[in-house]
Amino acid sequence: MKKNQGFTVIxxxxxxxxxxxxxxLSIIQKTNLDAFNRDEDRxxxxxxxxxxxxxxxxxxxxxxxxxxxxxxxxxIDPALWTDPSGYNLGDPKSSYTYQPAxxxxxxxxxxxxxxxxxxxxxxxxxxxxxx
Numbered sequence: 222m223k224k225n226q227g228f229t230v231i232x233x234x235x236x237x238x239x240x241x242x243x244x245x246l247s248i249i250q251k252t253n254l255d256a257f258n259r260d261e262d263r264x265x266x267x268x269x270x271x272x273x274x275x276x277x278x279x280x281x282x283x284x285x286x287x288x289x290x291x292x293x294x295x296x297i298d299p300a301l302w303t304d305p306s307g308y309n310l311g312d313p314k315s316s317y318t319y320q321p322a323x324x325x326x327x328x329x330x331x332x333x334x335x336x337x338x339x340x341x342x343x344x345x346x347x348x349x350x351x352x
Contacts, residue, residue, distance in 0.1 A: 256339040259305040263316060263336040264344050266301040270310075270319075270334055271346040273297045279350055284328035287321050304336075 228236075274285060277296045289310065291299045308315035316337040323330035334346040 253340070260338040260340055260344075262305050263338060266304070266317065267334050267336045267344055267346055269297045269301050270294065270317075274332070274334075275349050279348075282328075284330065285321060285332050285348060285350075287324050287327045287329055289319050 270289065273294045273296045274289065278294060279285060286293050291297075291302050302310050302317075304310075304316045306314070306316060308317075310317040310319060318333075318335045320333045320335070321329040322332060330350075331348045333348075336344045338344055
């Protein structure tokens with residue numbers, strides 16, 4: 222009696238389908254993980270800007286600036302001004318926004334910092350002083 226060696230077509234199709242499914246699930250998981258990491262980077266940048274405004278700028282000046290940038294907030298890493306998409310704070314395409322309020326002659330009493338996230342609601346920080 223002759224014994225056939227090898228795989229049947231059905232066995233090969235099932236194996237390829239299984240490998241394809243695992244590959245698709247891996248790609249989806251990697252995409253979600255990358256988005257989560259970009260969101261965490263955005264939160265880190267907003268927190269750095271917030272603490273720089275509160276602990277450095279406000280303490281030294283007694284007000285908040287009308288515009289923030291690496292020129293007037295020098296205590297944080299300059300790379301944090303650029304969002305994960307490559308746009309700087311102030312650029313209309315940036316996921317970061319700074320909205321000053323109650324301003325007079327460039328001196329503001331309030332602000333809102335915001336980052337638009339991919340996997341969560343927007344991350345917002347408001348001024349600590351004068352609330």
